[in-house]
Amino acid sequence: MSEARDKLLNIALVGNPNCGKSTIFNQLTGLRQKTGNFPGITVEIKEGRMQFPSGRQAILTDLPGTYSLYPTSSDEKIVASVLTNPKDAHYPNVVIYVADATHLEKHLLLLTQLLDLDIPVMMALNMSDTAEEIGIKVNAGVLADRLGIPVVAISGRTGANIQKLIAEIEKLSDSTAFSEKHFYPLQEVEKQVAEAVCLNFSLTNAYQALLLAHHYEWLPFLSEQNQETLRAIVQDKGLASLRFQVDETLDRYDRFTPIVQEAVQRPPQFPSTPTDQIDAVVTHRWWGPLLFFFVMLLVFQAIYDWSTVPMDWIEQFFAQLNVWLTDILPVHWSTDLITDGILAGLSGILVFIPQIAILFFLITVLEEIGYMARVVFIFDKTMRRFGMNGRSVVSLISGGACAVPAIMSSRTIGNWKERLITTMVTPFISCSARLPVYAVLIGLAVPDKRVFWIFSWQSLTFGSMYALGVVAAFASGYLMKKVLHTRESSYLAIELPVYRIPHWRNLWLTVWEKVGAFVIGAGKIILVISMVLWALARFGPGDAMAQAATKARQEAQKQQLNQTEAADLLAAYQLEASYAGYLGKVIEPAIRPLGYDWKIGIALIASFAAREVFVGTMSTIYSIGSSEDAFILREKMKKARFEDSGTPVYTLATALSLLVFYALAMQCMSTMAVVKRETGSWKWPLLQFSYMSLMAYLLAWVVYNVFA
Amino acid sequence: MQRRYRTIPDLKVHESAHALAFEDPALAGKLTAMGLLPGTLIEMVRTAPFGSAYYIKADGVRLALREEEASSILIDV
Ligand SMILES: Nc1nc2c(ncn2[C@@H]2O[C@H](COP(=O)(O)OP(=O)(O)O)[C@@H](O)[C@H]2O)c(=O)[nH]1
Numbered sequence: 001m002s003e004a005r006d007k008l009l010n011i012a013l014v015g016n017p018n019c020g021k022s023t024i025f026n027q028l029t030g031l032r033q034k035t036g037n038f039p040g041i042t043v044e045i046k047e048g049r050m051q052f053p054s055g056r057q058a059i060l061t062d063l064p065g066t067y068s069l070y071p072t073s074s075d076e077k078i079v080a081s082v083l084t085n086p087k088d089a090h091y092p093n094v095v096i097y098v099a100d101a102t103h104l105e106k107h108l109l110l111l112t113q114l115l116d117l118d119i120p121v122m123m124a125l126n127m128s129d130t131a132e133e134i135g136i137k138v139n140a141g142v143l144a145d146r147l148g149i150p151v152v153a154i155s156g157r158t159g160a161n162i163q164k165l166i167a168e169i170e171k172l173s174d175s176t177a178f179s180e181k182h183f184y185p186l187q188e189v190e191k192q193v194a195e196a197v198c199l200n201f202s203l204t205n206a207y208q209a210l211l212l213a214h215h216y217e218w219l220p221f222l223s224e225q226n227q228e229t230l231r232a233i234v235q236d237k238g239l240a241s242l243r244f245q246v247d248e249t250l251d252r253y254d255r256f257t258p259i260v261q262e263a264v265q266r267p268p269q270f271p272s273t274p275t276d277q278i279d280a281v282v283t284h285r286w287w288g289p290l291l292f293f294f295v296m297l298l299v300f301q302a303i304y305d306w307s308t309v310p311m312d313w314i315e316q317f318f319a320q321l322n323v324w325l326t327d328i329l330p331v332h333w334s335t336d337l338i339t340d341g342i343l344a345g346l347s348g349i350l351v352f353i354p355q356i357a358i359l360f361f362l363i364t365v366l367e368e369i370g371y372m373a374r375v376v377f378i379f380d381k382t383m384r385r386f387g388m389n390g391r392s393v394v395s396l397i398s399g400g401a402c403a404v405p406a407i408m409s410s411r412t413i414g415n416w417k418e419r420l421i422t423t424m425v426t427p428f429i430s431c432s433a434r435l436p437v438y439a440v441l442i443g444l445a446v447p448d449k450r451v452f453w454i455f456s457w458q459s460l461t462f463g464s465m466y467a468l469g470v471v472a473a474f475a476s477g478y479l480m481k482k483v484l485h486t487r488e489s490s491y492l493a494i495e496l497p498v499y500r501i502p503h504w505r506n507l508w509l510t511v512w513e514k515v516g517a518f519v520i521g522a523g524k525i526i527l528v529i530s531m532v533l534w535a536l537a538r539f540g541p542g543d544a545m546a547q548a549a550t551k552a553r554q555e556a557q558k559q560q561l562n563q564t565e566a567a568d569l570l571a572a573y574q575l576e577a578s579y580a581g582y583l584g585k586v587i588e589p590a591i592r593p594l595g596y597d598w599k600i601g602i603a604l605i606a607s608f609a610a611r612e613v614f615v616g617t618m619s620t621i622y623s624i625g626s627s628e629d630a631f632i633l634r635e636k637m638k639k640a641r642f643e644d645s646g647t648p649v650y651t652l653a654t655a656l657s658l659l660v661f662y663a664l665a666m667q668c669m670s671t672m673a674v675v676k677r678e679t680g681s682w683k684w685p686l687l688q689f690s691y692m693s694l695m696a697y698l699l700a701w702v703v704y705n706v707f708a
Numbered sequence: 709m710q711r712r713y714r715t716i717p718d719l720k721v722h723e724s725a726h727a728l729a730f731e732d733p734a735l736a737g738k739l740t741a742m743g744l745l746p747g748t749l750i751e752m753v754r755t756a757p758f759g760s761a762y763y764i765k766a767d768g769v770r771l772a773l774r775e776e777e778a779s780s781i782l783i784d785v
Contacts, residue, residue, distance in 0.1 A: 067741035072734075106743035106769060242733040249740045275770070279753075279763070288757045377772035381760040390761075390772075492761060493738055493777055496770035 009058035009173050010091065011050070014079065014114065015098035016107055017065030018370075018497040020126040022046075023156035024098055025062040026509050028166070045078065045090060052170045053163075061090050064411075069113045069211060070245045072491065074419075075411035077218060083117060084211045085221045094173045095121040096165070101131040101138050101153065104264055108256045109249065112183035115147070116207040120178045122150040122168055129155040135267040142263040148179035157503055183255050184248055186210065189237055196233045201226070214241050275498040279374070288378050295371075299362050299400075300463050301454065303435070307354040314354070318347035337534055344619035345530025346523065352439070352612075353515060356432040360401050360514040361507065368502035372397070373494060380492050386474045387481025389413045390492055392422040396473065399429035400466070401514065403671045407678055415490035421480045423678055424688050427671050428473035430466045430663055432518065433612040437662045438465050440615050444634050445655030465663050472664055472695065521670075529606050529613050536580035537602075537621060548577035575599075575621065594661065594697070595654035595704040597642055604661075611667040653707035657700040665696035714785060716762060716778035719752035725783040726750070727766070732780040739781070743769050750783060 013021045029048030046062040063082060064075040071077040082090045095114055099107040104125075114121050125138060144151040150168045154161040186194055190210055197209035216222060216230035234241070281287045322339050329335040366372055372394050380390030391413050398406035406426050413419040430438070439462075446461045539545065552573040556566035575581050576598075583605060584598030591601055603617040622636040640649040666672070672685040679685070713728055727748045730736035744750070744766040753763040753770070762778045764771050773781075 067738075070737055070741065072738050103743075103769065105767075109741060242737060246730075246733065246736045246740055249737065250745065253740075253745060276753075279770075283754060283757065283763055285757045373772075377761060377763060378757050380772070380774065381756060381758045489732075489734065491735060491738060491777060492772060492774040493735065493742065494772050495742060496763065496772055498770075 009056070010061065010093050011058050011169060011173070012061045012063050012082070012090065012092035012095050013098060014063050014083075014095050014110065014121075015065060015126075016067050016100070016110065017495065019065065019098045019100045019107065020156040021062055021065060021098050023503060023506055024096070024124060024126065024154070024162075025060065026506055027156055027159060027162050029060055030509075045082075050166075052166060054170065056170070058169075058173070061092065063090075066110065068110055068249065070214065070249070073412050073414040078411075080211065080215060081219050081221065083114070083119065084208055084215070084219065088221065092119065094169060095119050096124050096169060097121050098124045098126050101125045101128045102134065102136055104138060105257065105260045108260065109252055111147070112252050112256055113207070115149070115179050116182050116184055116205075117211075118178045118205055120172055120175075122152070122172050123147070124165055125151055125153040126156050128153040129158050129160065134273075137265040139263045139265075143259065146181075146259040146262070148181040184252055187244070187247070189239055190244060190248075193233055193237045193239050196237065197230065200229055200233070213239055214245065273498055278499050279496070282371070282374050283377060288374070292375060292378065295366070297463075299359070300466060301459060302362060303355050303358050303462075305459060307358055310354040311351050314351045315347070318343065318351070322347075333538070336538070337531065341530050341534030342527060345527065345533075345613075345617070347619070350519065350523075352432070352436045353519065355435050355439070356401075356518055357511055357515050359432055359435075361511045363398060363401055364507050364510045365502050366397070367394075368500070368506060370497045370499045373496045376492075376494055377496060384418075384490075386477035387418065387421040387484070388425075388477055389415060389418040389422070389490060391494070392418065395422050395426050396429050396470075399426040399431060402431050402433070402518070403427045403429070403668065404674050407671070407674050410678070415486070415488055417481075417484050417486040417488065418490055420484070420679060420684070421477050423675055424480060424684065425473040425477045427666055427668065427675075427688065427692065428469045428476065428664065430469040431668075433610065433668065434465070434662055436612055436615045438462055438659060440618070440634065440637075441655045441659050441662075444637055444650050445652045461659075465659055468660065468663050476691070525610050525613065529610075530617070533580060533602070533606060533617055533621070536583070537575055537578045540574070540578040541582065544577040545574055548573040580621070593704070594700045595649075595651070595657045595708065597640070597649050599640070600649070600654075600658065607662075607667045608669075610669065611662055611665075614662065651708070653704050656707055657704035660703045661696045661700040663696075664692060664699060666692035713782045716750065716752070716764065716773065716781050716783060717775065719750070719783070721752055721754055724749055724751040725785075728782040728784055730781055732777075735777055735780055742771065743767065744771065744781075750781075 013025055015021050025046065025048060028050045045064075048060050048062075050058050050060045052058070063079045066076040066079045069080045069083065071080050082088045083092075085091060097111045097114060099111065111121070111123065123143065125140060125143070128138070131138060138153065140151040140153050150172060152161055152165045152168055154165050156162075184207070186206060191206070193213045194206040194209040197203065197213055198206065201209070201212065203209050203212075212219065212222070213230055213234050216227050216234070222230070233239075282291060322343055325339055325343070326335070329338065366375075375393050375397070376390035378390075379393050383390050383392050392410065394412075395406045395410045398409055403426050406429075407423050410419050410422040410426070413422060442458050442461050446458050448456060448458055450456050451460065540548070549570060552566070552570040555573075556569055561569060576585075580602050581598065584601035587601045587605065588596075588598040591604065596604070599618075599621055602621060603614050606613045606617045618637065622640075637650050638648070641647065642649055666689045672689060675685040675688060676682055714725070719725060727744060727746055727750055729746055730739065748767045751765040753765055755762055756772075760775045762773050762775070764773060764778070
């Protein structure tokens with residue numbers, strides 16, 4: 001008895017898109033969510049821990065929203081493949097079925113399918129606050145009785161009845177009884193198929209067997225042999241999959257519609273909601289696209305301008321910390337490692353938290369209020385010209401935050417070709433990891449003068465980098481559309497949800513989670529790379545470092561340099577003699593045409609793991625040897641000169657060329673890993689890597705030569 | 709020849725009609741699951757800014773459909 005209680009329960013949230021699942025997930029798990037949307041870790045499904053009042057713990061899984069167990073896109077397929085496979089790690093002991101109380105008549109189809117699968121399920125009747133507001137009364141007692149499951153009216157937004165929901169889940173998980181009610185009586189052909197499948201696979205549930213037969217072609221847990229068996233059964237019995245699916249769906253509606261009519265009392269007329277008035281503008285022929293343009297402009301302005309104050313705070317904090325650490329720590333190489341290696345690398349990235357947070361915040365707001373679905377509608381035609389789907393807009397915009405979750409969000413696209421193109425071009429969109437690179441380089445080379453009324457040259461350059469990414473994405477989409485061929489049909493058919501004021505808790509949690517994942521994920525890589533770089537820059541082959549030191553001292557005496565100048569000279573000579581200098585020099589011939597010196601070469605090499613490493617690398621490289629303020633990277637970069645010609649390295653031309661290179665090159669291992677996973681082969685990420693790098697190199701070369 | 713049915717693109721803005729049947733079985737599966745069934749009252753709300761797609765209301769639910777999708781849904785006259 002107590003053993004069973006101690007075992008971790010698996011609970012899953014299931015429901016239609018936009019029913020409020022994520023909101024309830026956040027209510028139930030709070031900060032105990034496991035996330036993995038950034039470097040390295042990529043989970044398919046969101047998981048979190050929840051605790052019952054008794055102290056018992058459970059794993060809560062948020063499955064993607066879907067209308068039915070007959071999926072049309074790969075995120076919907078996840079739901080069907082988990083729920084038809086009791087051996088799946090996510091297979092739930094109990095399902096919380098989330099339904100929208102304001103549209104119950106559309107939300108019970110999937111529930112009746114779960115009931116036929118004999119999965120213990122309870123219903124969370126969500127949005128009951130809105131239902132009450134617009135005068136819809138739902139009788140939970142009648143529903144519970146007719147469906148044979150517990151029903152709790154809740155509000156994910158106000159938190160009303162969440163405690164009751166939790167208590168019901170625990171009760172249900174103790175009994176693990178499922179409803180006696182079944183909905184769909186199989187037709188003769190389906191019965192025969194189900195019997196044969198049950199026999200072959202020793203199943204007991206006829207509906208589960210039927211689903212295997214419908215989905216045998218893509219269910220991931222079936223072996224090839226299983227698939228053969230199922231194919232034979234389907235062909236033998238003549239199960240015309242599509243027709244039976246539609247018949248089944250219609251039959252289910254016939255059976256649950258009377259229940260809804262009995263349980264729901266609605267006002268005679270649909271109350272007019274602000275959604276219609278808002279959409280009259282948002283999806284308007286002229287105002288719609290114009291508004292979109294302004295929203296995007298606002299986003300970039302916000303990222304660049306609103307973040308300066310908090311960024312200054314962070315910079316100052318690190319400067320103080322560095323001074324303080326240098327004071328209290330002994331003079332030793334390990335102190336150098338901490339201040340010049342780790343701290344320099346870390347501050348280079350942490351300073352961008354405000355910008356990243358603003359970006360994630362704004363994208364989440366657009367999703368939450370329901371604006372993204374409108375953008376899908378407005379730009380579907382445009383996107384199709386470029387081989388994509390209206391839904392690709394969501395991926396491309398999210399790509400402004402991070403390509404990894406953005407590529408995963410392309411799972412809602414059903415058509416293989418449109419999805420592949422979206423996956424291939426999304427990394428062109430400037431992600432938050434490029435932000436630090438842009439910020440440093442633009443601050444360095446572009447004059448800080450205002451033009452027009454609120455824009456500055458700097459934020460305009462910044463905007464152009466984003467525009468460049470967009471153009472590159474669309475251009476390559478167009479090319480791929482011409483090259484790739486598929487006969488698979490493609491659909492838009494998307495629901496436009498009612499507009500809602502964003503829920504602060506969802507916003508806060510999402511931003512917290514994303515920024516946290518960024519800091520931890522990127523932080524780890526940066527930490528390692530800055531330590532490696534520090535070592536590479538501090539040590540050199542043979543006695544090269546010692547020789548460089550002697551030479552620097554002689555030179556300093558000859559030129560009668562003061563102490564700081566002498567130290568800088570020493571640092572420069574030593575860096576050049578180090579392993580890092582050696583590496584940079586090796587690739588210098590290849591990058592000199594783009595205007596880069598060997599120091600940038602070092603940063604480029606390091607950036608191929610992850611581009612956000614650039615700033616940290618530069619900080620590390622330029623702070624080697626001088627123990628004063630390591631955080632005036634820009635100032636130091638400004639002073640950098642080519643050794644042979646003595647001309648400044650960071651001219652406008654070099655900076656722009658570097659900007660273009662970073663805008664277009666594929667420098668992110670996490671993205672490559674996720675592309676490999678989503679496309680199922682290394683072919684695509686390698687192709688992507690090659691053409692993006694080639695394009696980056698060529699355009700950077702052009703830009704350098706135009707501006708030089 | 710007199711047609712006995714129309715399709716969604718034939719609707720004028722704010723005009724309504726009942727859905728009769730679907731010509732594309734795969735789309736039928738998707739739309740029925742979303743709540744657009746034979747018999748559902750459909751209202752044309754507007755066409756997309758760049759054309760080629762429709763914003764409709766099916767029994768209070770707002771849907772966006774492409775031209776091809778909309779024209780595969782038969783509606784009464
Ligand atoms: N009024 C109200 N809004 C809610 C409730 N639950 C969720 N929402 C809102 O509904 C929208 C969709 O919710 P979300 O959790 O993202 O839905 P999901 O797509 O099912 O995960 C969001 O704007 C939420 O803030 C609720 O109980 N009442």
